Amino acid sequence: MKMIIRWFSGGDDSVTLKQIRQIPGVSGVATMISDIPVGEVWPLERLKALRSEIQEVGLELEVIESVNIHEDIKKGLPSRDRYIDNYCATIRNLSEVGIKCLCYNFMPVMDWARSNLAYLLQDGSAAMAYDHDIVSNMNPALIAKEMLSNSKGYTLPGWEPDRLKLMSADIEFYQSMSSDQYFENLKVFLDAVIPVAERYDVKMAIHPDDPPFSLYGLPKLINNAENIHKFLKLNSSPYNGLTFCTGSLGADIHNDIPAMAKEFASQGRIHFAHLRNIKHSQEKVFTESAHLSTCGDLDMYEVVKALHHNGFDEYIRPDHGRMIWDEQARPGYGLYDRALGANYLLGLWEAIDKNYGGQI
Numbered sequence: 615m616k617m618i619i620r621w622f623s624g625g626d627d628s629v630t631l632k633q634i635r636q637i638p639g640v641s642g643v644a645t646m647i648s649d650i651p652v653g654e655v656w657p658l659e660r661l662k663a664l665r666s667e668i669q670e671v672g673l674e675l676e677v678i679e680s681v682n683i684h685e686d687i688k689k690g691l692p693s694r695d696r697y698i699d700n701y702c703a704t705i706r707n708l709s710e711v712g713i714k715c716l717c718y719n720f721m722p723v724m725d726w727a728r729s730n731l732a733y734l735l736q737d738g739s740a741a742m743a744y745d746h747d748i749v750s751n752m753n754p755a756l757i758a759k760e761m762l763s764n765s766k767g768y769t770l771p772g773w774e775p776d777r778l779k780l781m782s783a784d785i786e787f788y789q790s791m792s793s794d795q796y797f798e799n800l801k802v803f804l805d806a807v808i809p810v811a812e813r814y815d816v817k818m819a820i821h822p823d824d825p826p827f828s829l830y831g832l833p834k835l836i837n838n839a840e841n842i843h844k845f846l847k848l849n850s851s852p853y854n855g856l857t858f859c860t861g862s863l864g865a866d867i868h869n870d871i872p873a874m875a876k877e878f879a880s881q882g883r884i885h886f887a888h889l890r891n892i893k894h895s896q897e898k899v900f901t902e903s904a905h906l907s908t909c910g911d912l913d914m915y916e917v918v919k920a921l922h923h924n925g926f927d928e929y930i931r932p933d934h935g936r937m938i939w940d941e942q943a944r945p946g947y948g949l950y951d952r953a954l955g956a957n958y959l960l961g962l963w964e965a966i967d968k969n970y971g972g973q974i
């Protein structure tokens with residue numbers, strides 16, 4: 615298992631590689647190049663430069679999060695073929711610089727949504743929060759405006775201005791698409807890309823929908839065990855796997871997160887784990903919380919144990935952190951709370967490993 619941290623390249627992060635290097639037990643970063651237009655091939659030279667920048671401080675670059683998928687692929691338009699070819703070419707280039715795992719998502723229009731990017735918690739820290747009624751009743755353009763105006767000047771992955779211009783029309787387009795059709799569009803993508811991922815040894819790890827509830831009538835695919843079964847069957851290669859994001863899936867209180875970790879890890883289909891905790895006040899109302907089991911609804915010990923006991927030996931990262939100690943950073947991606955989270959998770963892993971090491 616390798617503990618890594620998400621980091622945003624190109625000066626788009628308040629956290630430095632040097633700081634990440636000093637978090638005990640962290641071996642590398644998951645990152646992306648955000649200025650390449652979605653759908654274009656990631657140039658090898660850019661990737662080599664990125665790798666050098668990261669390796670120079672003693673960290674590894676083995677995970678990319680994310681290479682976004684062009685909307686034409688998700689929509690199943692005839693123009694998708696060119697974008698699928700480009701995606702395959704990007705995978706080849708990623709492999710060339712040593713990438714082992716590619717996190718991506720297939721969410722229509724928007725990658726994720728929150729009603730508040732800096733909700734004040736009782737201890738004075740701030741965390742991202744979600745209230746389904748508030749988000750559902752807001753015009754999507756208004757949400758976009760709110761999110762971008764509260765992002766402290768950093769880009770918000772999945773909320774790129776180019777994408778937002780088309781948002782209303784895109785939402786209308788997807789409202790008439792059934793989930794089955796959307797799954798079919800995903801299958802076309804997988805059947806083209808997974809053989810390339812196999813050949814170049816890059817494991818594909820789809821990220822769940824965040825939140826896992828349907829918003830504005832948009833189709834949802836990766837939001838519960840039943841749909842994940844369906845997804846894994848679309849293409850049975852082990853290279854067609856998951857980013858197991860406990861905070862995203864855990865937002866639906868009906869999801870049994872340790873049971874899902876156990877099932878999908880035992881099948882060798884979890885390639886990347888995003889481990890974070892959330893706290894609900896109502897069924898579809900929650901705040902993100904510190905990583906500890908005692909701070910949220912999820913039993914992180916059971917989640918880590920389920921991964922450990924079922925052969926998971928890939929990448930883990932702490933996920934969104936709170937803003938603590940007066941830190942100013944991109945929402946969810948400050949240094950301090952994620953460093954605490956990483957070390958809490960490493961502590962769980964060590965204890966579980968020493969207790970049960972040879973007995974599983």
Ligand SMILES: [Mn+2]
Pocket residue numbers: 821859862888933
């Ligand atoms: Mn995640």
